Amino acid sequence: MSSRYVVLADDFTGACDTALQFLRSRNDLPRILLDPENLLGIAGASNVLVVDTETRNLPAEEAFSRIAALAAELHRFVGTTIFYLKTDSTLRGNTAVEVEALQRGLGLSTVVFAPAFPKMGRTVKNAILSVEGIPVSQTAMARDPLKPVTTSDISLLLCGTGACSPRHVRLEELRGGFLLPPRGARCGNLREEGCYTFDAETDEDLRRLVRAVTASVAPETVLWAGSAGLAEALVRRDLPVLAVVGSVHPRSIEQVKQVLNSGTAMGYIPDMSAFLQNAPGALEGAVETVSPLLLQGKNVLIASSRPEDPSSTTHRGNDAIRIATFLGDLACALARRHRLGGLFLSGGDVAAKILKRLSVVETVVTEEIEPGIPLLRVQGGDLNGLPLVTKAGAFGTPRSIVAAILRLRG
Known part of the structure; x- marks a missing residue:
């Protein structure tokens, strides 16, 4: 907001x-x-x-x-x-x-x-x-x-x-x-x-x-x-950035590794297997795990699979749709609970679901951080003015997500 x-x-x-x-x-x-x-x-x-x-x-x-x-x-x-x-x-x-x-x-x-x-x-x-x-x-x-x-x-x-x-x-x-x-x-x-x-x-x-x-x-x-x-x-206010990476493209996996290795953000990989098996309280547990990190002002990156083992989660067919929905629900719950300095979204399905769930109907492009990676600003609604970066899974250099988080943090 x-x-x-x-x-x-x-x-x-x-x-x-x-x-x-x-x-x-x-x-x-x-x-x-x-x-x-x-x-x-x-x-x-x-x-x-x-x-x-x-x-x-x-x-x-x-x-x-x-x-x-x-x-x-x-x-x-x-x-x-x-x-x-x-x-x-x-x-x-x-x-x-x-x-x-x-x-x-x-x-x-x-x-x-x-x-x-x-x-x-x-x-x-x-x-x-x-x-x-x-x-x-x-x-x-x-x-x-x-x-x-x-x-x-x-x-x-x-x-x-x-x-x-x-x-x-x-x-x-x-x-x-x-x-x-x-x-x-x-x-x-x-x-x-x-x-x-x-x-x-x-x-x-x-x-x-x-x-x-x-x-x-x-x-x-x-x-x-x-x-x-x-x-x-x-x-x-030195507000934290929330990054959500739903893409499992090799380039995105490498970019996630760079973020975690550099300390640019704290990593959180939900237990997707438990979610896919309909374990109760999966979403609530994820929210309660990430919330203290954001309260401490730490950037958080949520990924759908472990960067050291991209095959750790199935991303095919109906599972991929359910995972995108779960990540969207998690990001929305966190964005509504916490004041963020910016939001980074990678993976087209995940980004679209998150923005729709947050009732974002319009964004304005303010600059190009890297070729094909825009910095946006939410226009109207509860998140009016929030800086936002979206990236296709296959786009960018190894440090593109690092650069995006640092730019959002200001």
Whole structure:
């Protein structure tokens, strides 16, 4: 599924540098709305809408009112839209009251605040935001004539707002496999209330953060707040690619070997003999085996036969039709359950069955990856915008599937 985004940025330059992340990562053309009063009728007309609220230097009460009014207008898109509050990477502005106004107005259950922007020297460790290694409250930002920075501690920044009392996630925890706990869960004597601030020193930390959150909750239920660094991680999301190879042509078999030997994807070969013998739970078992790999962000290649033994599964007559159907059912179940960065399909019967089952009625060709191998984009339906590569079994070089997966991963 291709998500729709609405970004509220507190100044024009911030609106522009955040819009760039969508252009680079999605090939979308973001619309930047300079006057929030023109929001009516526009918000639903673009996949990426960036609104310049011009609230950075307003009095806190006025900033709250302006964001609250925008939230009231945008509330009808809750559940189908990812909302992002672009904040200053040096903590200037009205971040706390804007978070409160937007979360309250939209009714979102989770707040994620990560202002780090490693590419620009803005990092957060032990909740302290530093610019080129210096705590931000000790830089020139503390002398800003309109909105001087009074603290470097990002967790303190949100304390005291009606929106949340944040729980800070430090680098060791984030890098150690942090997952968002269930809402209301207890951490010692404290109850998790759905508001989190995060350390981040690298772009990979921000991507890890996004994976940790979206593994537990849908991104549409989160108010994301931060600089363009978090926006880049969110829009990319480092989503996994699902590849399904139904062809047993020798060239496809060699291509599968290249994928597995290179580590480009994890391989999964269903027990087709059990399926052909009508073993109960074959499809459900395959889904439960592959799902954890996709949740971990790993690319997965599903093949209908073992590359070291292509004769391990019969692909003739009625068996071939049943195998194509099974692979189609498996791919559809996984595509509906998980957010994918792209889908690779090889084998004409398998590809056709999968696309029909996913109600794909139209694709657009965006480029040719290799001769005869197109990169497509799904147009309309539940998978709108999903990148897709299809390949005939006999086409390509030994590394064609490797190249396709890497291109889909972005």
